[in-house]
Amino acid sequence: xxxxxxxxxxxxxxxxxxxxxxxxxxxxxxxxxxxxxxxxxxxxxxxxxxxxxxxxxxxxxxxxxxxxxx
Amino acid sequence: xxxxxxxxxxxxxxxxxxxxxxxxxxxxxxxxxxxxxxxxxxxxxxxxxxxxxxxxxxxxxxxxxxxxxxxxxxxxxxxxxxxxxxxxxxxxxxxxxxxxxxxxxxxxxxxxxxxxxxxxxxxxxxxxxxxxxxxxxxxxxxxxxxxxxxxxxxxxxxxxxxxxxxxxxxxxxxxxxxxxxxxxxxxxxxxxxxxxxxxxxxxxxxxxxxxxxxxxxxxxxxxxxxxxxxxxxxxxxxxxxxxxxxxxxxxxxxxxxxxxxxxxxxxxxxxxxxxxxxxxxxxxxxxxxxxxxxxxxxxxxxxxxxxxxxxxxxxxxxxxxxxx
Numbered sequence: 300x301x302x303x304x305x306x307x308x309x310x311x312x313x314x315x316x317x318x319x320x321x322x323x324x325x326x327x328x329x330x331x332x333x334x335x336x337x338x339x340x341x342x343x344x345x346x347x348x349x350x351x352x353x354x355x356x357x358x359x360x361x362x363x364x365x366x367x368x369x
Numbered sequence: 370x371x372x373x374x375x376x377x378x379x380x381x382x383x384x385x386x387x388x389x390x391x392x393x394x395x396x397x398x399x400x401x402x403x404x405x406x407x408x409x410x411x412x413x414x415x416x417x418x419x420x421x422x423x424x425x426x427x428x429x430x431x432x433x434x435x436x437x438x439x440x441x442x443x444x445x446x447x448x449x450x451x452x453x454x455x456x457x458x459x460x461x462x463x464x465x466x467x468x469x470x471x472x473x474x475x476x477x478x479x480x481x482x483x484x485x486x487x488x489x490x491x492x493x494x495x496x497x498x499x500x501x502x503x504x505x506x507x508x509x510x511x512x513x514x515x516x517x518x519x520x521x522x523x524x525x526x527x528x529x530x531x532x533x534x535x536x537x538x539x540x541x542x543x544x545x546x547x548x549x550x551x552x553x554x555x556x557x558x559x560x561x562x563x564x565x566x567x568x569x570x571x572x573x574x575x576x577x578x579x580x581x582x583x584x585x586x587x588x589x590x591x592x593x594x595x596x597x598x599x600x601x602x603x604x605x606x607x608x609x610x611x612x613x614x615x616x617x618x619x620x621x622x623x624x625x626x627x628x629x630x631x632x633x634x635x636x637x638x639x640x641x642x643x644x645x646x647x648x649x650x651x652x653x654x655x656x657x658x659x660x661x662x663x664x665x666x667x668x669x670x671x672x673x674x675x676x677x678x679x680x681x682x683x684x685x686x687x688x689x690x691x692x693x
Binding site for chain 1: 392407420421422433441442448460470654
């Protein structure tokens with residue numbers, strides 16, 4: 300186990316890519332004021348979800364996370 | 370996030386989560402964890418790449434983790450336009466869901482039940498609170514110190530820059546040690562030209578809310594060792610000077626502290642971390658891991674060799690960690 304400066308222990312070394320930080324100057328997608336690009340993806344129950352259609356006229360939070368599995 | 374889903378719904382905000390997991394894994398995960406908002410499956414990371422947030426530090430040869438994004442959250446308005454986004458330099462820093470709700474609504478709520486304190490006088494009411502989740506200190510989780518001034522009619526406070534002799538409003542977290550702060554967020558000021566002094570001032574009137582995001586680091590709320598105490602006191606200082614058109618009150622510095630519970634997750638002792646579900650003990654993700662592997666290996670058999678080598682390496686370093 301290696302503990303990083305935030306106090307997290309993980310079996311991967313601190314410099315392993317799985318623990319890598321967002322590099323300085325890396326892009327973080329659509330900018331404030333831009334429209335989120337539309338997309339279509341299946342959900343957990345096999346339904347095809349088209350983002351903007353499904354959202355309708357509601358505000359939304361769109362979360363990108365690493366994995367539900369590990 | 371799942372416990373906060375009701376708050377999103379109550380505020381008319383839809384919640385979506387995208388990862389590269391397969392739909393079956395997401396279904397098992399959603400059922401085990403009681404998640405009802407859409408978990409979207411971006412198996413080949415097309416949308417992650419389309420959004421420009423694919424983690425490119427990971428080699429395409431990496432059988433397990435290639436395809437993950439730099440984690441982050443976009444908040445959009447009714448028209449789908451980004452109103453705020455949350456990305457951090459480390460995946461280990463995560464915002465509290467309330468931050469997304471506040472961003473969507475364009476207003477920071479201070480709920481009655483959150484830990485708070487108050488101060489000020491002479492027409493200035495200060496409310497300071499800690500917002501986010503259950504307002505606990507939790508490893509890697511960002512909470513917001515919210516300081517709100519309510520000003521009597523005619524009074525204003527100053528934002529930077531201020532002419533010499535006046536004090537700009539400032540909120541500074543003083544402790545505890547190991548509490549890390551992100552830059553304070555001050556709302557935009559209104560320009561005010563002062564004829565007698567012949568200066569341009571930047572002011573706030575009525576109500577002004579300053580936010581300082583913070584998170585515990587080091588041993589403060591680490592999951593790695595048992596905590597010595599159950600709470601910690603966050604100490605902070607508020608400096609300000611209130612004026613009306615004719616005169617200024619003396620600059621003031623007020624000190625506050627708010628007690629916050631430490632929220633330390635009891636992580637099962639596993640030699641190798643096997644996923645969120647297993648950490649909480651109600652979701653065995655091993656079959657999903659296996660499927661993820663096969664999906665990756667089918668497209669590039671060399672990945673299998675690399676993975677076997679890497680697993681050995683991880684096991685070795687995990688063993689070393691336990692012995693040491």
